[in-house]
Amino acid sequence: xxxxxxxxxxxxxxxxxxxxxxxxxxxxxxxxxxxxxxxxxxxxxxxxxxxxxxxxxxxxxxxxxxxxxxxxxxxxxxxxxxxxxxxxxxxxxxxxxxxxxxxxxxxxxxxxxxxxxxxxxxxxxxxxxxxxxxxxxxxxxxxxxxxxxxxxxxxxxxxxxxxxxx
Amino acid sequence: xxxxxxxxxxxxxxxxxxxxxxxxxxxxxxxxxxxxxxxxxxxxxxxxxxxxxxxxxxxxxxxxxxxxxxxxxxxxxxxxxxxxxxxxxxxxxxxxxxxxxxxxxxxxxxxxxxxxxxxxxxxxxxxxxxxxxxxxxxxxxxxxxxxxxxxxxxxxxxxxxxxxxxxxxxxxxxxxxxxxxxxxxxxxxxxxxxxxxxxxxxxxxxxxxxxxxxxxxxxxxxxxxxxxxxxxxxxxxxxxxxxxxxxxxxxxxxxxxxxxxxxxxxxxxxxxxxxxxxxxxxxxxxxxxxxxxxxxxxxxxxxxxxxxxxxxxxxxxxxxxxxxxxxxxxxxxxxxxxxxxxxxxxxxxxxxxxxxxxxxxxxxxxxxxxxxxxxxxxxxxxxxxxxxxxxxxxxxxxxxxxxxxxxxxxxxxxxxxxxxxxxxxxxxxxxxxxxxxxxxxxxxxxxxxxxxxxxxxxxxxxxxxxxxxxxxxxxxxxxxxxxxxxxxxxxxxxxxxxxxxxxxxxxxxxxxxxxxxxxxxxxxxxxxxxxxxxxxxxxxxxxxxxxxxxxxxxxxxxxxxxxxxxxxxxxxxxxxxxxxxxxxxxxxxxxxxxxxxxxxxxxxxxxxxxxxxxxxxxxxxxxxxxxxxxxxxxxxxxxxxxxxxxxxxxxxxxxxxxxxxxxxxxxxxxxxxxxxxxxxxxxxxxxxxxxxxxxxxxxxxxxxxxxxxxxxxxxxxxxxxxxxxxxxxxxxxxxxxxxxxxxxxxxxxxxxxxxxxxxxxxxxxxxxxxxxxxxxxxx
Numbered sequence: 001x002x003x004x005x006x007x008x009x010x011x012x013x014x015x016x017x018x019x020x021x022x023x024x025x026x027x028x029x030x031x032x033x034x035x036x037x038x039x040x041x042x043x044x045x046x047x048x049x050x051x052x053x054x055x056x057x058x059x060x061x062x063x064x065x066x067x068x069x070x071x072x073x074x075x076x077x078x079x080x081x082x083x084x085x086x087x088x089x090x091x092x093x094x095x096x097x098x099x100x101x102x103x104x105x106x107x108x109x110x111x112x113x114x115x116x117x118x119x120x121x122x123x124x125x126x127x128x129x130x131x132x133x134x135x136x137x138x139x140x141x142x143x144x145x146x147x148x149x150x151x152x153x154x155x156x157x158x159x160x161x162x163x164x165x166x
Numbered sequence: 167x168x169x170x171x172x173x174x175x176x177x178x179x180x181x182x183x184x185x186x187x188x189x190x191x192x193x194x195x196x197x198x199x200x201x202x203x204x205x206x207x208x209x210x211x212x213x214x215x216x217x218x219x220x221x222x223x224x225x226x227x228x229x230x231x232x233x234x235x236x237x238x239x240x241x242x243x244x245x246x247x248x249x250x251x252x253x254x255x256x257x258x259x260x261x262x263x264x265x266x267x268x269x270x271x272x273x274x275x276x277x278x279x280x281x282x283x284x285x286x287x288x289x290x291x292x293x294x295x296x297x298x299x300x301x302x303x304x305x306x307x308x309x310x311x312x313x314x315x316x317x318x319x320x321x322x323x324x325x326x327x328x329x330x331x332x333x334x335x336x337x338x339x340x341x342x343x344x345x346x347x348x349x350x351x352x353x354x355x356x357x358x359x360x361x362x363x364x365x366x367x368x369x370x371x372x373x374x375x376x377x378x379x380x381x382x383x384x385x386x387x388x389x390x391x392x393x394x395x396x397x398x399x400x401x402x403x404x405x406x407x408x409x410x411x412x413x414x415x416x417x418x419x420x421x422x423x424x425x426x427x428x429x430x431x432x433x434x435x436x437x438x439x440x441x442x443x444x445x446x447x448x449x450x451x452x453x454x455x456x457x458x459x460x461x462x463x464x465x466x467x468x469x470x471x472x473x474x475x476x477x478x479x480x481x482x483x484x485x486x487x488x489x490x491x492x493x494x495x496x497x498x499x500x501x502x503x504x505x506x507x508x509x510x511x512x513x514x515x516x517x518x519x520x521x522x523x524x525x526x527x528x529x530x531x532x533x534x535x536x537x538x539x540x541x542x543x544x545x546x547x548x549x550x551x552x553x554x555x556x557x558x559x560x561x562x563x564x565x566x567x568x569x570x571x572x573x574x575x576x577x578x579x580x581x582x583x584x585x586x587x588x589x590x591x592x593x594x595x596x597x598x599x600x601x602x603x604x605x606x607x608x609x610x611x612x613x614x615x616x617x618x619x620x621x622x623x624x625x626x627x628x629x630x631x632x633x634x635x636x637x638x639x640x641x642x643x644x645x646x647x648x649x650x651x652x653x654x655x656x657x658x659x660x661x662x663x664x665x666x667x668x669x670x671x672x673x674x675x676x677x678x679x680x681x682x683x684x685x686x687x688x689x690x691x692x693x694x695x696x697x698x699x700x701x702x703x704x705x706x707x708x709x710x711x712x713x714x715x716x717x718x719x720x721x722x723x724x725x726x727x728x729x730x731x732x733x734x735x736x737x738x739x740x741x742x743x744x745x746x747x748x749x750x751x752x753x754x755x756x757x758x759x760x761x762x763x764x765x766x767x768x769x770x771x772x773x774x775x776x777x778x779x780x781x782x783x784x785x786x787x788x789x790x791x792x793x794x795x796x797x798x799x800x801x802x803x804x805x806x807x808x809x810x811x812x813x814x815x816x817x818x819x820x821x822x823x824x825x826x827x828x829x830x831x832x833x834x835x836x837x838x839x840x841x842x843x844x845x846x847x848x849x850x851x852x853x854x855x856x857x858x859x860x861x862x863x864x865x866x867x868x869x870x871x872x873x874x875x876x877x878x879x880x881x882x883x884x885x886x887x888x889x890x891x892x893x894x895x896x897x898x899x900x901x902x903x904x905x906x907x908x909x910x911x912x913x914x915x916x917x918x919x920x921x922x923x924x925x926x927x928x929x930x931x932x933x934x935x936x937x938x939x940x941x942x943x944x945x
Contacts, residue, residue, distance in 0.1 A: 002219045002271035004278060024274065031273075040185040041178015043403065045351040046436040050858035053351050081178035094176040098168055101823050104831065105656030106175025107182065107352045107403025132866040139863045141351050141404045142656045144830030144895075146872055 010070045014039065015083030023070040030054045032070035033080060041081040041110050045139075052138030055111035056080050062118040081110035084117070093117060093155045102151035104142035112138050116152050125156055167823065170660040170680075180401040183355035183373045188429035191357070192221060194419060195276035196432070197266035197283045198442060199258030202292035202514035202851020203307070206256055206285060209266055214279035219271040222426055223283060226255035226265070229421045233387045235414065239483030240628040245317045248308060248478040252387070252414040252421070257290070259307055259476035260514050261853040262442030264414055269426050273433070292514040292851035296450060296473035299511035307476055307512035316478050316510035317485055321493065321627075323565035324503030329465030333456035337540040342920040343528030345448035345473065346843040348521045349861065350655075352403025353434035354443060356415055360424035367394040368420045374399045375410040376693025377685050378651045383412040383480060388420055395420075399683040402655035406835070407521040409655065410695040411444050412480040437856040444519025445845055448473040449487055451532035455540050456503070463540070463555045465503035466495050468532060470525070474510045475517040484510040484518040485628065491529030493627045496564050498575040498613045498789060499555045504565045514851045520695060522835055523896035526614055531921065534610045534901035538908060539917075548905070549583050549609055556611075561882050568625040570613060571817075571882040571889070573789040578813040578877060579611045582791040585811035585873050591795065599913065604798045605808070606912070608905025609791060610898045616816065616890030617701025617786040625785055632698070633782035634691040636706035638667065638714050640775040642760050644738060644753035646673060648707060649681040651691015652699045657828070657892070659699065662821045666704050670711035671718070672735035673752060689778055697788070697892035700820055705781030705885035713777035717770050721755045721762070784883035788816040788891060792833070792898035794906040800914075800932055803925030805841055805907055811873035812898065817881045817889030828891045830872055836899025838864045844922050914939075 003024045011020040014037065021036040028047075033039045033056070042065055045053035049067040056065045057079040084091045090098065093116050103109045112135065119126060119134045126134065131152045132145075140148060174180050197209075211223035234249040254265045268279035293299045293307050299314040307314055330336060357371040368388060374380045377397040385392040402409065415432060423430040434443075449472050456465035470491040474484035485508070492506030541548040556576045563569045586607055595605045615622040620631040637649045648667050652659060664678040671678075682688050692702075715735060722740035723730040732743045740755060742748040759766065759775045795809040814829050842862040845855045855861045880887025900921060907928070908918055914935040920927070 002275060004217060004219060004275055026274065034184070039178070040182075041180075043182070043352065044184070045353075045403075046858050048436055048857045048859065051351055051863075081176075085177045090173060090176055097176060098172040101169070101827050103172065103175060104658070104827055105350070105352070105402065105404040106171070106180050107350070107401075109175055110178050113176070128871070136865045136867045139351065139858075139865055141349065141406065141835070141863065142831045143827060144832070144834035144872065145866045145869050146830040146874075147827060149866065149871070 008071060010074055012073050012075065013077045015079055025069065025071050027070045028066055029068040029070045029073055030065035033065060039080050039082050043107050043110055045108065052115065053108045053111040055114040055138065057114055057118060062115050081113055084113060092158060096151040096155035100147045100151035100154055102143065102147040108138060108140045112140065112148060116155065119152065120156055120159065125160060128153060167661065167821065169658050170664060171658060182352055182401050182403050183357060183371050184433045186357045186371045186400065188359055191429040191431055192269045192271065192426060193273040193276045194422065194430050194432040195268045195280040196264040197268065197280050197285065199261060199263040199265060201258060201287055201289055202261055203290040204258050205288040205290060206254065206258060206265055207288050208286045210284040213282040213284065214268055217275060217278055217282065219275040220268060220279035222269045223279065224267050224422050224425060226251050226253040228425065229253060229418065231389065232417060232421055233389060235387055235412065235417060235480060237478035237480045237483055239478060239485055240630055242629065244319055245483060245485065246311055246313065246478065248311060250477055252417040260516050261851065262438065262516060263476065267418055267422055269422055269430060294513055294847060294849060294851050296471055296511045296513055299513050300509055307514055314512045316474055316483065316512060318509050320507040321566065322505035326465045326467055326503045326505040329503040330456045333464060334459040335457040335540060335544055336454060337536055337543055338452065338454045339532065339536045339539055340919060341451045341453065341532045341535055343447050343449045343451060343531050344921040345445050345845040346839050347440065347443065347445050347845060348406035348408035349439060350404030350406055350408060353436065353439040354409065354413065354415065355433040356419040357429065357431040358420040358423040359429035360420065364394065366390065369396050370420055371398045371400060372416060373402050373409055375402065375405045375653050375655055375695055377653060377683055378690050379481065379693055380412060380416060381685050384417050387417050397685045399653055402653065405655040407695055408443050408519065410693055411519045436858060440845065440856050440861055441853050442516060444479055444521060445475060445516045446518060446521035446524065447487060447527050447839065448518065449491060449525065449528040451491065451528055453532040453536040455536050457540055461544060461546055461551050461554050463499060463501050466501050466533065468492060468495050468506040470506065470528065471509045471511065472518055473515065474512050475515045476512060477517040479517045479519040482520045486520045487518055487525035487528065489525065489627045491525035493566055494526065494529060495533065497533060498557055498611055500557045501555065502565050515847055522832065523893045526897045527839060527900055530610060530612055530897050531901045531904060535904055538905045549579065549588065552579060552609065552611060559879065569785055570787045571785060572879050573613065573787060574815045574877040574879045575611065575789055578789055578791040578815055579609060581813045581875055581877065582609060582793040582811050585875060586793045586795050586809055604800055604910040606796050606798065606906040606908065606910025608794050608902045608909055610902035610905065611791040612898045613787050613789045614893060614897055615785065616697040616788045617783050617884055618696035618698040619702065619782045622785040632692050633780050634702040634706050635689045635778055635780040636703065636710045637689045637776060637778040638707065638710040640714055640718065640756050642756055644756040646671060646678040647681060648678060649688040650703060651688050651693065652703050653683050653694045655694065657694065657699060658824045659703065662824055663703050663707060666820060667707050667711055670708055671715055673738045677738065697890040700888050700890040701783055701786055701884050702781055704820060704888050705783055706779055708885050709779035709781055710777040713779060714775055717759065717775060718755050720767055721758050721770065722750055725750050725755065725758065781885065783885065786817065786881045786884045786889045788889045788894060790814040790894055790898060792895065792902040794902040796903065796906040796910055798907055798910045798928065803928035803932065805923065807837065807870050807903065809873060810870055810899065812895055813875045813877060814891065814894055815877040815879050816891040818878055818887040819876065820888060825891050826874055829874055829895050832893055832895030833872060833899045834864050834869045835896045837869055837903065839896065839921060840900040840903035841922050842868065
């Protein structure tokens with residue numbers, strides 16, 4: 001991308017793959033992912049750190065890619081929505097969102113998926129109140145959150161059931 | 167049923183407008199007015215142009231070859247026609263009004279350039295108060311018009327004055343419905359390229375709900391025939407009515423693509439979305455009810471003044487709010503004496519456009535808040551008072567001439583009442599008050615026109631013909647392609663429309679593909695808004711698929727040597743009724759349809775297996791009721807929604823999951839309107855809600871788990887009895903919540919006169935109530 005303030009090479013590990021591109025120091029991680037690396041699954045909703053659409057996992061922690069400079073994550077592990085489905089198969093969380101009608105337009109969805117993944121890693125058996133509290137940093141304008149909370153609940157329940165079964 | 171569109175959206179493989187890129191593409195940023203009202207003295211772009219990578223700065227002068235963007239509103243003589251240049255030429259009329267555009271190699275550089283463009287302004291007195299704007303001595307927002315009022319209109323039916331003169335009770339309220347907007351998570355965006363071929367043509371990607379109408383409106387401004395403009399609307403990240411507006415940026419970006427010789431992309435930022443898209447529902451309402459001693463409501467009278475902003479929006483104009491607040495005033499009530507007046511004063515604010523629920527929301531607030539007031543005045547139960555005055559379930563013509571297609575008006579209210587355990591709630595409310603806790607319940611039954619088409623639009627005072635077409639093709643291998651001019655921005659048309667096509671043709675759903683969102687490949691259609699797509703999509707597909715099905719049946723009959731009336735088409739196979747082994751697969755029928763030569767009926771030789779048909783139904787009206795149970799913390803003014811129940815009757819339901827999703831999303835929006843969302847201007851017209859820290863969305867912690875019920879009253883007029891859904895919850899929820907808060911605080915006797923009902927506003931009311939009470943005690 002054309003630059004005014006000089007550029008640096010940034011190398012990050014995205015979805016397990018080492019990727020490098022040139023970025024201005026002021027370039028946001030969201031723009032670096034989307035336009036530098038072509039990973040357009042991460043969406044930008046406000047660039048103010050409020051809506052949560054751009055949420056990705058940085059070293060396993062959910063973070064706003066619109067409030068993070070690309071140069072800050074040099075060498076870090078970044079997980080985006082593109083890494084969730086394996087070999088064309090939706091992950092259990094993605095499938096739960098589909099089954100529970102947890103998305104409509106799909107624009108906020110990648111951010112919700114990232115937050116859900118982090119929530120279930122931290123707390124595999126959250127209450128509905130804990131789900132709502134954890135996801136309160138992501139906004140969805142379409143669903144009224146009914147399908148989203150149900151999706152997270154069912155993904156957690158399914159994981160619990162399968163771990164009891166094994 | 168799982169949605170067809172979900173896998174790509176869940177995997178991050180959707181294609182939204184900002185995901186589109188062309189080789190050599192440049193990026194645009196708009197220079198916008200920081201003033202509410204100011205004359206542009208000069209624009210100095212030299213510092214911006216000195217930045218490496220900034221290629222050009224264009225002002226109104228550079229695009230003076232564009233025709234003006236004209237808002238004529240609905241086809242009515244009493245609505246002012248307003249013209250504007252896509253970039254403000256001499257005067258900026260609201261904060262965010264675009265005056266210049268910077269084109270650069272990257273979005274960052276474009277914004278650098280934008281910040282360096284030096285505009286010299288001469289500030290003019292702003293018009294901020296909509297009522298003052300109607301005064302004869304008010305400064306004018308648009309001198310050319312000679313008035314600030316885009317439209318004054320009045321209508322009455324029955325004898326309203328006599329009913330008020332004979333009334334035992336008269337209730338009168340003033341209510342200011344706040345200024346909110348759609349604010350979809352994806353803002354607006356345009357990517358345009360100009361191709362110097364075929365006399366010059368534009369290829370435009372746009373985040374729009376109405377590709378064909380957008381093309382129809384911008385082609386003449388760009389000075390080319392519509393056929394030389396292609397609009398592609400890829401995946402759209404929410405719209406809610408915002409994106410059924412024609413914006414200056416929709417014209418400026420193609421124009422500068424032509425001027426610069428490069429494809430140009432503009433992706434709106436959140437400040438622009440909030441300051442310069444469309445606003446909605448900002449209406450000063452007065453509502454009066456006349457009633458007899460027994461509780462019979464005999465007359466409604468309303469006045470609705472829409473704070474219209476600086477421009478009459480294209481295509482719907484501010485009447486999309488004021489007119490519909492007025493003309494549907496009687497709603498589900500058997501009130502025969504009805505009158506309203508509307509005014510649409512321009513002010514130096516962002517324009518008013520069509521946003522989910524439009525003017526039904528303020529109209530519903532004014533009426534339902536007034537009915538609760540009447541009930542309190544009379545000492546009557548608000549549910550009983552409503553039921554006493556409600557119309558019956560049969561087809562009904564309102565005093566203003568809308569003909570409802572049957573509905574569950576009383577049943578919906580009764581079901582909502584039962585969903586919140588109303589009788590038990592009243593006991594619980596009393597007990598809670600003894601503990602110093604303030605609970606309240608509120609109800610809001612509604613009727614809304616849904617399948618917005620010629621008849622419903624005319625009945626609503628917006629007499630524009632609205633219809634849609636669909637084209638159904640059974641391909642040579644028996645798979646099915648449907649094209650429609652409707653658009654999907656979350657509604658799941660790829661699923662629902664495939665489902666109805668599959669049902670109609672007797673094929674598997676996954677053999678049907680729905681094509682939309684591209685004016686080159688889709689048949690003409692008016693787009694998706696106004697809860698219209700289920701009715702119009704289903705109707706137009708049923709008609710066109712029915713024609714194709716008839717052809718398939720006749721081919722199958724000839725192949726099976728049977729009578730067409732004996733052919734069943736199910737699961738992609740045609741069978742002869744009662745003769746299970748006589749069958750032929752659709753693939754074979756289709757192949758014969760294309761290549762059966764003269765053995766085919768004449769019409770199939772001529773038309774093949776494609777049929778295109780339009781649909782323009784009669785008036786359809788959904789109805790329902792919202793009921794809210796809230797708790798108000800009187801120390802902080804914070805309102806917590808304990809329960810929100812909604813009963814929805816949108817006629818025959820095509821896809822229950824999607825209908826529920828529409829209702830839930832609309833209710834969340836209604837919660838925002840009631841409690842949170844406010845686009846605020848200072849007294850000098852400065853805009854102070856330009857980010858999501860000040861403009862608050864409802865999140866997971868404000869929207870409770872919803873209680874959703876459904877009643878199905880088939881429409882008496884539409885194909886399949888479908889009525890349509892989308893806006894219901896947004897219309898119903900705010901009034902239910904406001905009534906619940908007022909009920910909770912009834913010991914304090916406060917009167918809520920505006921939305922959003924913020925903690926600050928409630929504390930102010932409670933402090934005043936305390937003050938009054940102390941004065942009484944002191945005296």
